[in-house]
Amino acid sequence: MGGSTGCWVSETLRSSIGKKGLMAVTGLMLFGFVVIHLLGNLQVYLPDKQALTQYGHLIKSKPAVLWGARLSLLAIVLVHAAAAILLAMENSAARPVKYHVRQWREAGYAARTMIISGPLILAYVVYHLLHFTTGHAHPDFNPDDVYRNVIVGFQNKAVALTYIVAMVMLATHLSHGLWSLCQTLGFNHPKYTPALRFASIAVATAIGAGYISIPVSVMLGILK
Amino acid sequence: MKLILHIWRQRGPNDAGKMVSYDVPDASPEMSFLEMLDVLNERLIEKGEEPVAFDHDCREGICGMCGIVINGIPHGPRPATTTCQLHMRTFNDGDQIFLEPWRAKAFPVVRDLVVDRSAFDRVISAGGFVSVNTGSAPEANSVPVAKKDADLAMDAAQCIGCGACVAACPNASAMLFTSAKVSHLGILPQGRPEAATRVQKMVSQMDAEGFGNCTNTRECEAACPKSIGVEFIARMNREYLCAALTDRPEAEGGGGV
Ligand code: HEM
Ligand code: FES
Numbered sequence: 001m002g003g004s005t006g007c008w009v010s011e012t013l014r015s016s017i018g019k020k021g022l023m024a025v026t027g028l029m030l031f032g033f034v035v036i037h038l039l040g041n042l043q044v045y046l047p048d049k050q051a052l053t054q055y056g057h058l059i060k061s062k063p064a065v066l067w068g069a070r071l072s073l074l075a076i077v078l079v080h081a082a083a084a085i086l087l088a089m090e091n092s093a094a095r096p097v098k099y100h101v102r103q104w105r106e107a108g109y110a111a112r113t114m115i116i117s118g119p120l121i122l123a124y125v126v127y128h129l130l131h132f133t134t135g136h137a138h139p140d141f142n143p144d145d146v147y148r149n150v151i152v153g154f155q156n157k158a159v160a161l162t163y164i165v166a167m168v169m170l171a172t173h174l175s176h177g178l179w180s181l182c183q184t185l186g187f188n189h190p191k192y193t194p195a196l197r198f199a200s201i202a203v204a205t206a207i208g209a210g211y212i213s214i215p216v217s218v219m220l221g222i223l224k
Numbered sequence: 225m226k227l228i229l230h231i232w233r234q235r236g237p238n239d240a241g242k243m244v245s246y247d248v249p250d251a252s253p254e255m256s257f258l259e260m261l262d263v264l265n266e267r268l269i270e271k272g273e274e275p276v277a278f279d280h281d282c283r284e285g286i287c288g289m290c291g292i293v294i295n296g297i298p299h300g301p302r303p304a305t306t307t308c309q310l311h312m313r314t315f316n317d318g319d320q321i322f323l324e325p326w327r328a329k330a331f332p333v334v335r336d337l338v339v340d341r342s343a344f345d346r347v348i349s350a351g352g353f354v355s356v357n358t359g360s361a362p363e364a365n366s367v368p369v370a371k372k373d374a375d376l377a378m379d380a381a382q383c384i385g386c387g388a389c390v391a392a393c394p395n396a397s398a399m400l401f402t403s404a405k406v407s408h409l410g411i412l413p414q415g416r417p418e419a420a421t422r423v424q425k426m427v428s429q430m431d432a433e434g435f436g437n438c439t440n441t442r443e444c445e446a447a448c449p450k451s452i453g454v455e456f457i458a459r460m461n462r463e464y465l466c467a468a469l470t471d472r473p474e475a476e477g478g479g480g481v
Pocket of ligand 1 (some may be wrong): 025084122178182185
């Protein structure tokens with residue numbers, strides 16, 4: 001900032017818009033991960049039942065890359081969550097006395113519950129890692145047979161339902177998050193914003209449906 | 225029309241305050257909302273009670289003084305309408321109406337429905353000066369302004385600083401107000417020289433006042449009596465992030481390269 005002391009990077013990142021920018025950039029990265037992860041998972045439908053397992057082996061065959069990606073994702077999630085929590089604390093402090101009556105006209109359910117869907121997704125991610133990555137939460141885990149781990153895992157209805165609920169939450173989070181991140185980074189124009197808002201919901205729904213299809217297919221016996 | 229009003233009563237900044245109910249048996253659909261409150265207040269004064277304090281000045285939708293959260297919506301249910309321009313025909317006989325002040329830490333309640341909005345003034349003055357010469361009117365074509373830029377700047381300049389955006393925001397954020405003030409100068413060539421410094425100073429003052437952060441819910445846009453859109457917020461985000469990367473502090477002796 002013109003003439004002020006202090007480091008411009010930290011000053012920018014600590015501002016309201018800077019923290020939102022961090023959320024937006026990390027949110028975009030997490031979105032990228034979610035898309036790639038979905039494409040990887042959809043290999044479960046390939047006729048070759050070894051495809052998913054081989055993909056798993058491929059990822060694990062390069063420990064440096066694997067751990068680089070894991071640690072980057074962890075850092076991204078931490079920044080995203082830390083910024084979310086800081087922003088949310090400031091937001092609740094900004095209105096100490098609540099309204100008796102409140103009507104919403106534009107704010108949708110997804111937009112108002114980002115700070116709830118976010119932490120729930122995080123909790124799900126922890127469970128998901130214990131379930132399919134380390135196997136601690138899996139009844140019959142075999143690190144060398146990814147395909148079978150998925151089938152056996154989702155044959156438990158409660159587990160399948162947990163995944164479905166979590167993915168509805170993820171889709172909800174993204175349905176607001178995708179257009180929100182564009183707005184935060186300064187992209188808003190009558191030319192494309194209506195399309196962007198529609199695409200945000202459409203892409204989030206497609207991602208949710210893609211993930212949900214897997215436990216549903218296992219429960220229906222389509223995948224076995 | 226017969227109405228039941230539930231009004232926030234608070235004697236002063238340090239009073240806890242509470243909702244108090246009043247009957248208004250004789251409102252007419254032609255009255256403006258504030259005239260209806262005038263009628264109530266006259267009756268309260270006759271009874272020796274303290275009248276309800278509310279802000280107003282022009283009563284024609286241009287000054288930005290009025291502002292009441294009516295049934296959970298700043299300035300009430302009609303889009304693009306200030307409280308003073310709202311008429312009782314918008315309501316039905318027998319309605320219960322809740323009246324509350326703007327709620328934000330940065331807008332402390334002075335009394336009843338009146339809040340102190342001087343935080344907005346400080347955000348504006350933090351923006352600093354604009355390089356416009358005073359004196360006689362300049363020759364109209366000396367600084368050409370494209371029609372579309374003039375229109376956009378005028379859209380932003382519609383802001384009357386009423387604070388409904390803050391009141392409507394689930395986070396009590398002042399982004400719509402600040403973005404309108406940043407934009408109406410920043411879009412015009414006259415406002416460009418100081419644009420990068422202006423946006424940074426205004427945003428940091430906005431943050432210092434204790435407003436919340438934008439979560440892009442667009443409630444502000446719906447509440448704005450001047451229909452200022454969140455496009456200006458994106459514009460400010462853009463200008464702010466670019467300014468952080470490109471603005472250079474004034475260097476002593478030279479351009480600082
Ligand atoms: C797979 C995980 C996640 C993805 C893909 C994701 C994606 C996104 C995106 C794209 C945004 C939009 C950024 C913006 O508003 O500019 C966002 C916002 C947000 N996220 Fe996440 N997120 C994830 C996990 C989380 C977690 C774990 C939390 C919990 C702390 C969280 C909390 C939030 C909050 C509070 C917002 C702000 C919403 C707003 O300002 O409107 N997210 N997320
Ligand atoms: S009193 Fe001036 S805008 Fe309502």
